[in-house]
Structures are given as C-alpha cells and as structure tokens.
Amino acid sequence: MSISTAFHPSLSIDGAIPDVVVVSADGVHFYAHRHRLLAVSANGMGNLLPPPGAVNTIPPLLTLHAPHSADVVNVMLHTMYGLSCAHYLPTLETVEAAVDSLSLLYGVSVPPLAVPGMPLFQLIYSFAPFRPLDAYAIAAHHELHDLAVMISSHLLAYDLSQLPDAAAQKMGPVYLKRLFVLHQSRVAALRGILFKAPETHLPVAGCDQDNQQMLVRAWALAVAQLVWDVLPSVSTSALKALLEPIGATITCPLCVASLQRRVTEVLYEWSAVKVSISPTVCRPRTHR
Numbered sequence: 001m002s003i004s005t006a007f008h009p010s011l012s013i014d015g016a017i018p019d020v021v022v023v024s025a026d027g028v029h030f031y032a033h034r035h036r037l038l039a040v041s042a043n044g045m046g047n048l049l050p051p052p053g054a055v056n057t058i059p060p061l062l063t064l065h066a067p068h069s070a071d072v073v074n075v076m077l078h079t080m081y082g083l084s085c086a087h088y089l090p091t092l093e094t095v096e097a098a099v100d101s102l103s104l105l106y107g108v109s110v111p112p113l114a115v116p117g118m119p120l121f122q123l124i125y126s127f128a129p130f131r132p133l134d135a136y137a138i139a140a141h142h143e144l145h146d147l148a149v150m151i152s153s154h155l156l157a158y159d160l161s162q163l164p165d166a167a168a169q170k171m172g173p174v175y176l177k178r179l180f181v182l183h184q185s186r187v188a189a190l191r192g193i194l195f196k197a198p199e200t201h202l203p204v205a206g207c208d209q210d211n212q213q214m215l216v217r218a219w220a221l222a223v224a225q226l227v228w229d230v231l232p233s234v235s236t237s238a239l240k241a242l243l244e245p246i247g248a249t250i251t252c253p254l255c256v257a258s259l260q261r262r263v264t265e266v267l268y269e270w271s272a273v274k275v276s277i278s279p280t281v282c283r284p285r286t287h288r
Contacts, residue, residue, distance in 0.1 A: 001027075001029060002027055002028045002029065002070075003028070003029045003031075004028055004029065004030045004031070004070070004074065006030075006074065006077075006078070006083075006085075007022075007030040007031050007032055007074075007077055008031055009031050011031055011033075013033050013036060013081070014033070014035070014036075016033055016035070018031035018032055018033055018061070019033060019034050019060065019061060019062065020032045020033065020034050020037065020049070020061070020062045020063075020064060021061055021062070021063050021064070022064045022066050022073055022077070023063060023064065023065050023066065024066055024068060024069055024070040024072075024073045025066065025067055025068055025069055025070075026069055026070050027070075028070035028073070030070075030073055030074070030077055032077060034049060034062065036080065036081060037049060037080060040080050040108050040109075040113070041080075041106050041107045041108055042107035042108070042109070043106065043107030044107075045064065045106050045107075046105045046106050046107070048064045049062070049064070050062075068097065068098075068101060069094075071088075071090055071091075071094045072094055072097045072098045072101065073098075074088060074090070075088075075090050075094055075095055075097075075098035075099075075123075076098045076101060076102055076106075078119065079098065079099070079102065079108075079113055079119070079120050080102070080108065080113070082113065082118065082119065083119060084119035084122070084123070085119070085123065086119070086122065086123050086126065090123075092124075092127045092131055092134055092135065092138075095123060095124060095127075095138075096134075096138050099120075099138065099142060103142060110142045110144065111142065111143060111144055111145075114139075114142070114144045114147060115146060116146050116147075121144070121146070121147055124138060124139060124144070124147055124151075125147060125150060125151065128150070128151045128154045129154060132151055132154035132155045132158065133155060133158060133163075133167055134167070135151050135154075136148055136151040136152060136154075136155060136171065136175075136179070137167045137170040137171045138170075139151055140170070140171035140172060140174075140175030140176075141170045141171060141172065146279075148175055148277065149276045149277055149278075149279050150276065152178075152179060152182060152276045152277040153275040153276040155179060155182075156182075156183070156186070156231070156232045156233035156275060157231060157232075157233035160179065160180060160183060163176075175277075178277040178278065179277060181277070182232070182274075182276065182277050183232045185273075185274075186232035186273055186274075186275075187227075187230055187231075187232055189270075189273045190227070190230055190232075190234070190270060190273070191227045191230070193266055193269045193270055194223045194226065194227060194266065195223065196262070197215075197216045197219045197220065197262070198215055198216070198219060198255070198258040198259045198261070198262035199258050199261075199262070200212045200215075200216070200258070201254045201255070201258060204252075204254065206251075206252065207252040207254065207255060211252065211255075212252075212255060214249075214250070215246070215247070215250055215255045215258070215259060218246045218249075218250075219246055219259075219262075222242065222243065222246050226239075226242055236267045236270055236271055239263075239266060239267060239270060240263060240267060243259075243263045243266065244259075244260075244263055246259060247259045247260075
C-alpha cells in the first residue's frame with residue numbers, strides 16, 4: 001500500500017489524528033482530518049463526508065475514493081490545509097486540475113485560499129515567468145484577482161492577436177478585456193510621451209531656430225519609426241538605445257543637452273506607466 005509522505009497516519013493537526021483516508025485513483029493513501037476538510041468544503045467533499053451530526057454512524061477511519069491521480073490529490077489537500085506543496089514540483093496542469101476539482105466537485109471556495117501570502121498564490125505565480133498566459137487564464141477563470149494582476153505584467157510581450165480561443169474562453173470576457181486594455185493603454189501612453197519633442201533654446205551663434213529644427217525633425221522621424229511597431233513591453237534601456245543616437249549628428253551643445261534632458265524625461269515617464277491590469281475590480285451595478 002502506497003502512503004503519502006505528507007499526509008500519513010501519524011499526522012497530528014489541531015491535536016487530532018487522521019480520521020479520513022483519501023485513496024487516489026492510482027492507489028496512494030492520504031490520511032486527513034474530517035474537521036479540516038469540512039471547514040473549507042461547502043458540500044461535505046462532494047457529499048462523500050457525513051455531516052457533523054452523524055458522528056455516531058461513521059467508522060473511526062472513513063475511506064474516500066477520489067477519481068484523481070495522487071499528484072492532484074496531493075495539491076488539493078495541501079491547498080485545503082494551507083500548506084505549500086511547491087517542493088513536489090507539480091506541473092501547472094496538475095495544479096489546474098486540483099483547483100478545478102476543489103471548486104467544481106468539492107465545494108471549496110478557491111479565492112480565500114489563493115490570496116497573497118498563501119501557498120496556492122505562490123504556487124500558481126511561480127509559473128508566471130515561463131507560462132504566463134496559462135497561469136493568467138487559471139487565475140482569471142477562478143477570479144483570483146490579486147494573482148491575475150501580478151501575472152499580467154508577464155504578458156506585456158505576448159502578441160494578443162495570437163491568443164488561442166481556449167485561453168480566451170477560460171479567462172472570460174472581463175479579464176480578457178482588461179488584458180487588451182493594459183496593452184492598448186501602455187502603447188497609447190508611450191506614444192503620448194514620445195510625441196513631445198526636445199525643447200528648443202534661444203538662438204545663439206552657430207545655432208539659430210532653423211538649425212534647431214534639425215533636432216526636432218530627427219526626433220519626429222525616430223519617434224514615427226518607433227511608435228509604428230512599439231510593444232507594450234519595451235524597456236527603458238531599449239528606449240534609451242533608440243533615442244540617444246538622435247544626437248549623433250547634432251553639434252550644438254545646447255541642443256545635445258536638451259535631447260539628453262528629454263530622453264531622461266521619457267525614461268522616467270515610461271517607467272511610471274502601470275505594468276499590470278488594474279488592481280481594483282469593477283463590480284457590476286445592481287438594479288433595484
């Protein structure tokens with residue numbers, strides 16, 4: 001008989017020993033505590049657990065057979081207990097199957113178990129750097145708002161025109177729209193920042209107003225090329241590398257100084273533009 005190393009027969013929680021054993025589809029036994037499972041399940045673990053009033057009718061060790069693999073059951077129980085299972089290195093597919101089962105089958109409200117600081121929050125967010133779209137879709141599907149906000153910043157470089165239909169359906173219209181709004185608002189903000197040219201200075205010997213228009217025209221040309229293909233993920237270092245060469249042919253030190261000030265302003269303003277979806281949730285209006 002295979003027994004879970006985390007949920008074993010001698011596991012003591014709240015001063016109690018296990019009174020439930022969950023057997024996975026592949027035969028692994030997980031020893032758990034009925035009061036812990038009932039505390040987070042609104043339907044008695046899919047009506048598999050008797051209600052508290054039926055204490056006298058249940059055996060000392062109740063056996064539940066779960067139609068899930070041991071990997072999925074392991075994530076489910078760790079989540080219900082508020083424990084981290086990251087050291088088991090579950091796949092994102094396993095995590096998603098566990099979260100879906102908790103929500104759909106076992107009456108568990110997932111959002112309270114996935115707030116910042118909770119193990120489930122950290123587990124799903126750990127996939128953001130290399131699977132941001134899938135992680136965002138899971139967070140959006142289960143309305144894990146704080147998690148979706150943090151993951152969305154990893155999607156700035158994603159081409160939303162290539163978004164698969166399955167991912168769009170999973171995240172739903174609200175979070176899909178917010179992702180599009182994030183991309184569009186960042187592009188619009190960058191264009192607005194760049195369209196302001198460097199300031200001109202008072203005419204001096206060797207640099208009159210006509211000469212200064214060379215810098216303005218060079219800026220306008222560079223900006224026009226940049227904003228045509230600009231991505232919402234463009235970094236400040238990339239912007240600096242694209243804008244500083246504008247002054248390569250400028251000989252007036254005052255014009256060069258004006259260009260450097262404008263580049264510095266652009267980088268500062270761009271770094272202040274938000275990089276994630278809105279941290280506030282717009283609730284639907286109720287009609288009386």
